Amino acid sequence: MKRFLRATLAAGAIAMAAFASHTAEAQDKGKVFYMVPTLLDEFQTASVEAITNFMKEVGYTVEAKNADNKTDLQQSQMNDVIALKPKAIILAAVDFNALVPSIEKARAAGIPVMIFDRQIKTTKSDFTSVAGTVEIGYVAADQIQGLLKTKNGSVKGKVLQVLGDPADPYTLEIQQGFEEKMKAFPDVKIISLPAMQWEASNAGTIVSDQLVANPDIDLIFVHAAHLAVAAVASLEAKGKKPGEVMLVSSNGAPVGLDLIRKGWENVEVEQPLFAQAAALAMFADKVINKQEIKPGKYDVLGLESEVTIESWGANIKIPGAAINKGNVDDTKFWGNLKPPATPIKPVE
Amino acid sequence: MSARQRAIIEFMLDNLVWLLLIVVLAAFSIGIPSYFQIGIFTNIIEDSTYVGVMAIGLAIVIIAGNMDLSVESVAGLTAMVTGILFCNGGIGLGYTMAPVEWLAIPVSLLLAIAVGGIIGFSNGLLVVKLRMNAFIVTLASYIWVRGLVLALSGGRSAQGMVPELRIIGIPIDPILLPPSALIAIVSFIGFSFLMRRTPFGRHITMIGGNPIATFRAGIKTDRLILVSFILAGAVAGIAGWLLAIRTSGATANLGVGMLFKAFAAVVIGGVSLKGGIGQLPGVYAGVLLLSAIQTAINLMGLPAHYTQLILGALVLAAMLIDTLKLQIRQRLA
Numbered sequence: 001m002k003r004f005l006r007a008t009l010a011a012g013a014i015a016m017a018a019f020a021s022h023t024a025e026a027q028d029k030g031k032v033f034y035m036v037p038t039l040l041d042e043f044q045t046a047s048v049e050a051i052t053n054f055m056k057e058v059g060y061t062v063e064a065k066n067a068d069n070k071t072d073l074q075q076s077q078m079n080d081v082i083a084l085k086p087k088a089i090i091l092a093a094v095d096f097n098a099l100v101p102s103i104e105k106a107r108a109a110g111i112p113v114m115i116f117d118r119q120i121k122t123t124k125s126d127f128t129s130v131a132g133t134v135e136i137g138y139v140a141a142d143q144i145q146g147l148l149k150t151k152n153g154s155v156k157g158k159v160l161q162v163l164g165d166p167a168d169p170y171t172l173e174i175q176q177g178f179e180e181k182m183k184a185f186p187d188v189k190i191i192s193l194p195a196m197q198w199e200a201s202n203a204g205t206i207v208s209d210q211l212v213a214n215p216d217i218d219l220i221f222v223h224a225a226h227l228a229v230a231a232v233a234s235l236e237a238k239g240k241k242p243g244e245v246m247l248v249s250s251n252g253a254p255v256g257l258d259l260i261r262k263g264w265e266n267v268e269v270e271q272p273l274f275a276q277a278a279a280l281a282m283f284a285d286k287v288i289n290k291q292e293i294k295p296g297k298y299d300v301l302g303l304e305s306e307v308t309i310e311s312w313g314a315n316i317k318i319p320g321a322a323i324n325k326g327n328v329d330d331t332k333f334w335g336n337l338k339p340p341a342t343p344i345k346p347v348e
Numbered sequence: 349m350s351a352r353q354r355a356i357i358e359f360m361l362d363n364l365v366w367l368l369l370i371v372v373l374a375a376f377s378i379g380i381p382s383y384f385q386i387g388i389f390t391n392i393i394e395d396s397t398y399v400g401v402m403a404i405g406l407a408i409v410i411i412a413g414n415m416d417l418s419v420e421s422v423a424g425l426t427a428m429v430t431g432i433l434f435c436n437g438g439i440g441l442g443y444t445m446a447p448v449e450w451l452a453i454p455v456s457l458l459l460a461i462a463v464g465g466i467i468g469f470s471n472g473l474l475v476v477k478l479r480m481n482a483f484i485v486t487l488a489s490y491i492w493v494r495g496l497v498l499a500l501s502g503g504r505s506a507q508g509m510v511p512e513l514r515i516i517g518i519p520i521d522p523i524l525l526p527p528s529a530l531i532a533i534v535s536f537i538g539f540s541f542l543m544r545r546t547p548f549g550r551h552i553t554m555i556g557g558n559p560i561a562t563f564r565a566g567i568k569t570d571r572l573i574l575v576s577f578i579l580a581g582a583v584a585g586i587a588g589w590l591l592a593i594r595t596s597g598a599t600a601n602l603g604v605g606m607l608f609k610a611f612a613a614v615v616i617g618g619v620s621l622k623g624g625i626g627q628l629p630g631v632y633a634g635v636l637l638l639s640a641i642q643t644a645i646n647l648m649g650l651p652a653h654y655t656q657l658i659l660g661a662l663v664l665a666a667m668l669i670d671t672l673k674l675q676i677r678q679r680l681a
Binding site for chain 2: 038039040041042044045046191192193196197198199200201202204205206208209210212213214225226229230232233236237253254255258259262
């Protein structure tokens with residue numbers, strides 16, 4: 001009897017150990033580092049949460065490293081992380097070019113590098129998930145053309161463009177895309193000024209000054225929703241009513257959506273944060289196991305997205321959406337802070 | 349040289365920054381289209397509000413011979429606290445003091461002063477009791493307080509200040525300035541009086557000039573240094589409160605970069621970084637000067653980098669003028 005009991009217990013222990021090891025393997029495929037450029041910005045903070053949760057759903061543990069918007073710090077963090085030999089690195093670069101040597105070093109060490117949100121075209125990476133900053137500028141330009149036409153009868157008028165920090169390529173690329181599309185309309189005068197360090201009160205000051213110097217401004221285009229808040233405060237202080245001066249912003253943060261609901265903002269060009277993060281999780285297994293990623297159309301959280309094979313590697317582009325009063329409550333927008341209910345499934 | 353001539357030269361040296369401000373405003377008014385108008389001048393005063401208030405506390409600590417790098421983050425923290433409690437969008441909780449709604453003004457202001465004062469107290473305590481270097485102590489506060497802002501907000505923003513507070517940032521019709529700008533002006537007048545006409549101010553200046561001699565004269569130097577740090581924190585708290593009202597909300601990076609502007613204003617305003625020298629009206633002129641230049645850059649559409657170039661050059665010029673002033677004073681003596 002004793003022998004039977006011992007044998008049963010031993011068999012049970014072995015079975016449990018086997019099950020535990022199998023479960024652990026299925027649940028934890030290893031660690032991935034997410035190099036986030038800053039946490040002083042709603043989009044970036046929400047991206048940490050989204051990437052951590054979506055990657056967890058496909059079996060990876062994510063640890064985020066905040067670079068505080070400092071290129072040198074992010075480079076040093078990359079060096080440290082490479083030494084830890086993670087399964088992969090997800091990089092949202094502070095500076096698009098300065099991180100190239102770090103990407104090359106990681107890949108040389110056999111660590112795949114996935115690029116998030118801030119596209120790097122000057123070196124090879126293993127996967128890129130972006131909405132496209134230049135494309136955000138295009139979408140904004142299309143929307144602004146429509147708003148000016150509705151107000152003035154044709155695409156003409158005066159637009160104040162408030163950029164983010166002029167040292168940040170992110171804002172410069174939005175400007176590039178926007179101005180490229182607006183070139184076709186010489187009757188639109190664009191005044192462009194940067195809000196240093198993406199600081200809201202700097203944007204407020206610019207709006208205050210320009211409203212005095214150019215009282216005929218038709219529309220203000222700010223490159224981030226938190227700058228729109230300060231712009232609205234300045235409009236209000238100058239006695240303007242909601243809608244009197246049109247306002248367009250980008251990134252789709254919750255505060256931007258609130259401003260649309262209150263009637264101050266006309267359009268918010270969304271960076272599809274949830275879909276961008278979900279795409280990383282969908283393709284993580286393929287990237288980490290060095291499997292081929294096939295070009296073509298993919299459904300990412302209901303958004304038709306396209307994978308192309310570019311000179312810098314596989315690239316998925318997820319379309320940015322224009323949010324206005326008609327669709328502002330749609331839960332697919334990350335600014336409504338309702339993550340998708342269905343878990344992410346890896347691409348077979 | 350007659351006593352009258354000497355007095356005139358002394359007056360000129362003491363108020364050099366005001367003269368510079370007048371010259372700069374005149375030059376911009378002539379050279380930049382649409383600069384010369386009431387709206388622009390009120391903008392300059394309004395934009396000087398929070399950096400100006402922040403610079404008051406910073407100047408007091410520097411005159412006392414110390415340093416406070418934490419004022420920017422303290423302002424960021426009190427802005428966030430005000431935003432979270434009194435905004436109704438984003439992470440704002442939208443508290444009101446109904447039925448006596450105006451109570452939101454004193455309550456939020458006192459809260460901001462208390463939060464700032466507590467951080468100032470902790471800075472001062474470490475400097476005075478543990479004899480730690482003020483630069484290091486306040487540098488640490490600069491970092492951890494900003495971290496606290498991030499932790500409190502989770503990186504998210506508050507937006508839509510309740511109307512009873514927002515009114516502080518809206519210009520009043522006849523004077524075209526918001527109450528926030530008047531608060532800054534009154535603060536400068538009040539603290540200038542405190543520094544010039546009271547034993548506290550004179551003792552603070554004496555400590556900055558020669559702490560050992562002041563101590564030997566029976567003045568409680570440690571207590572006064574502690575008070576200077578508490579004041580700097582509390583005043584930075586007011587600056588943050590004004591900042592939240594001005595932007596009708598708070599973001600985790602609100603106020604970033606203002607320490608540099610406040611420092612520049614203090615130095616341009618004639619406060620010696622060695623301590624013991626400086627007057628608050630000069631600091632206000634320094635803030636106005638920076639704001640006038642910033643506005644000119646905005647109107648001219650110059651790339652923002654010019655602001656930093658000009659600011660750097662101004663600080664350097666201020667240091668040179670300071671050295672020159674000392675030499676002239678030595679000759680006059």
